[in-house]
Amino acid sequence: MPTSLVLVQLFNGLQFGVLLFLVAAGLTLVFGVMDFINLAHGVQYMLGAYLAVAFFRLTGSFFAAAALALPASLLFGLALELGVFRHLYGRDHLSQVLATFGVILFLNQGVKIVWGAAPLNMALPELLSGSVPLMEGLRYPVYRFAIIGVGLAVAGGLYVFVNHTRIGMLVRAGASNAAMVAALGVDVKRLFTIVFGFGAMLAGLAGVMVAPILSVEPGMGDQVLILAFVVIVIGGIGSIRGAFVAALLVGVIDTLGRSFMTDALRLVLPPSPARVIGPALASMGIYLLMAAVLAWRPAGLFPAKGRT
């Protein structure tokens, strides 16, 4: 297979991984700090995309839509936290699973009622619609580079925020031992709300960025949610660093697997079984990766300190 194709898929994988990181970052913090399993996080990603489309139709500009959709998804996350999730923090995981599952059903269907079941589309912004030459005869869209850039910038910002600010310190402390942090006089409830809103906004950002390149449809958040779970399990619950490494790993492996698994199998198998086994194996790839990581390190690659 030509190296240029591998390069393109590598970039695609990187872009996918960066998006996964944006969703997984909020999720891992919510898990880590609040010990709260939020299945409805994927819905926030979907909502970000829908809000982007809605504001785009209103304003006609991608950047204005993004600027409006981000605070809107932040507000939405805060509203969900105050309305429903806040009452679930002390409860067992079973109640949390059930309640957030209910929120998913409601919002997926609600989106269908408001915007219809048909997928929506959105135009690329003029400024980012071109492509750049990578090498001889190979061009790559600017917009995908922009996604990678924004994702890496957010990752860097999060790194600084979590490791070098006071709130970040509290977040890390909360991930290790929330009860102790509360005992030291920190308003943990407010910390929870901040973390939750912030996580929702990051997921919304991921949704806004994919709106022009994917079809925006109900249930689009569910698949991303499960991949984000895989990312968190691989990276270690509560660890931003783990989420970043695992997200890139999952993004790249999944993309490369889907593009090249069948071809790779043809080298060792006759073509017809390779055509059958290839896609099946490719779709299993990241789960096998997860299983391997867990067999090796049951708490993930970078478990938050102090958690057992």
Added chain:
Amino acid sequence: MVGSARVASLAAHWWALPFEERLAVGLFLPLMLLPVAALGLGGYLLVIGERAMILAIAALSLQLLIGVAGLISFGHAAFLGIGAYAAGILASHGHGTLVLALPAAILSSALFALLTGAIAVRSRGVYFIMITLAFGQMAYFVASSLAPYGGDDGLTWPTRTLVFGTRVLKSETVFYYVALAALGGVYVLMGRLVGSRFGRVLRGLTDNERRVEAIGFAPYPYRLTAYVMAGATCGLAGFLLGNEVEFVSPAYMHWQRSGELILMVLLGGSGQRYGPIVGAMTYLLLEESLARFTEHWKVILGPLLVVVALFGRGGIAGIIERWRLGELSLAMLWAACGAIARAQAKRVMGGLRQAEAVAAGALDRAIPRSKASAAAFVARWRLSKMRVGEAVVSLALIVDRSISTTIARWRRR
């Protein structure tokens, strides 16, 4: 006269039976008679009954994990799909006979449970939920990419499973009773399992892992065995489900289906063995009636789940158990009724605030002594010559007040 005496002695026999047995009769007798009702009301009833019983088997198997072993599996629907695919794939190659298809369905789900459980069971809590969810999705995507067997579109079975070369399962009534027998078998099996040494170790591990370990039981093999058993049982449900519609698709394994199974267990009550059966039936009835009401029934179901999660402790079985243990009784309802009726009377005469204080006080006093003084309260209720309208108002007030106390208690927590 003789007839009434016989009825009385029958009733005495009935009430002398242990609660478990009375319950089993109450659950299974209507199910046995349903086909008779379906003769009059239409075959659709039979199909719903089959579906409910099959899902009840799946929910019972999940209950072994959630209620007994304390493992919240969010990938349980995978076993449903694997069971149906195993039998369906055999059928599509012309080997859809009971002797082959049933063991294949059960063993392949058990094998999948063993392989994924070996990794998942090592983890606990949130990790376990996410890992089972991920493995469930893995099964879903693999099924979607099985191009020779329909891929995304699913696989239509050529026919229902042949029993020794005959198409006896083709008859809806026969199939209904086969499903009923399977449900009864699984129900009895689960009861035996929970009562056995194995089940006690599992429950002990859920209550206090460290102590059970200290006695000398390693948790891992017990949990893994439970996981495999649950998977195999759910594989049986998958085999039946595939047979019912003569079709299998990746949608069987979708993670929302796993969520629905959890909901059935919780709605029915994970603390009691009969809970999942009640839960599966309730869920199916709920779905049928909501779907008839509006196309967007999930908009109603979603908030309902939130309410069940926030308030519904112990599910329907929890309410029944509380009733049985006397924490909740008709007498209490009567007592509260009388108390509120008196407060109502005072409200007419005195000020609103005073009446509410009386109502609150009376209700608080009524609840602890409810059972003993039921007769006294009934007598008082009769003496006060309450009219029907007042009784309705009183009931509404009871509901209102119990909701507000629940909310208050919930806020305090």
